[in-house]
Amino acid sequence: MTEKTLTLGDTTLRATVTGTGPTVLLLHAGGEHRGVWAPTATRLAEAGLRTVAYDLRGHGESTGQPTALRALADDVIEMVRQEPAPLVVVGASAGGYAALAALAEPTIARRVTGLILVDAVPNSEPERVRAWLSERGLLDQYAELTEDILSSGPELHTAATASNLPILLVRAGRSPIDGADFDRFRAANRRITLTVLPEAGHLVAQEAPAELARIVSAHAHSETGACGRPPTRVWTAPTRRIRPSSTTMSWPPHPAGKSAAGLAGEPPTPPRGAALPATATWMPY
Known part of the structure; x- marks a missing residue:
């Protein structure tokens, strides 16, 4: 395990690198930090994968202001450029929306072989999202970013519709996002598949790291053509x-x-x- 720093102008992004093999970029949800990925990263390393987990700007040890989705997306673009291709990108909630926006750039999408969105559906019902954040004291803390993501919903949905990447959508069984939103998003692009973790809440990396690691490992080995050490041989x-x-x-x-x-x-x-x-x-x- 090593630490990594990415400097972008006056913003410094901190990351933890774990394991060796094909790269999986891990992007946490709003209000979290890269440490939430540690249990998942350990399991992925055992499966022959290398993970790079960043603190998003304004989170954890990273500097910068997390007020606009475009700024997060530009950060993700630079993260992808720094890593050996091909790689798989995993984004939870806000991290997933930043990934979608970044991968709308064709030169960046060509470096990526798969995208995993963890309980992140663009163009979700805004009031349900606001209510969930408010209950956890996150709405006021990230008000500008929240509203920017919600207003970017149609644009993100369009980007996902046009994407040629295989997109795996991981839905939490206790998600604040309505089931109809998942269905509408999945219908937008035949390359979108959906996996459900019935017992998990919205913050899947915290609540179901073992199950999430199995899903990410299978997808990453499939999309990168890696022959690492997947933990379970699935027929x-x-x-x-x-x-x-x-x-x-x-x-x-x-x-x-x-x-x-x-x-x-x-x-x-x-x-x-x-x-x-x-x-x-x-x-x-």
Whole structure:
């Protein structure tokens, strides 16, 4: 584990680098700091991944004023430029919105192979967001940034719609964001998939680090083509919907050696001893 500093004009951003391998950039939610990623980063290092977790400007040990989404997005652009490509970007809440805005820049998007948004949906219902922040004493502290993010919702939604990146949306089961907002966002782009952590609240990195690490590891290894050490070997089967009583699960792509056509009509049966996915995942058709 090492510390890293990125100086941008009169703003200094602090980061912690953990592990070796393909890079995963970790961007925390508003009101948090990079330390919330430590349990997740440790698990990702064990999976053969290198993580870089920054304090966003005005948070933790980073200087600068966190008043405008554009400033955060410009910071993320420089963070991405500093890292070896290809990399995966993970953004929670405000960090996710900053990532979306940054990756609207084509030259930056080309350095990234995947985006994971952790309980972050652009163009969400504003009053629900304000109420959640107010209950936790965060609305007044980050009032300017909150209003700027909310007013940028349509622009961020458009950027996500036009993106060619695979976007994995991690929804907290106890999210303050309405389910209809998740559905509308997922319908905007067929490359957006949705994974649900039923027991987690909005601050997923704090509440469900082990589950989040499994999700990030699987996505990062898939998108970077890395052959590191994923913690669990998950069997792959045809993409199809299975509707149990509480949630909808979708399997990953069909296993090597069998075509999708050759598996038509067959129930997806994992080989003996294989582990099943830890979370339910919605996949668009």
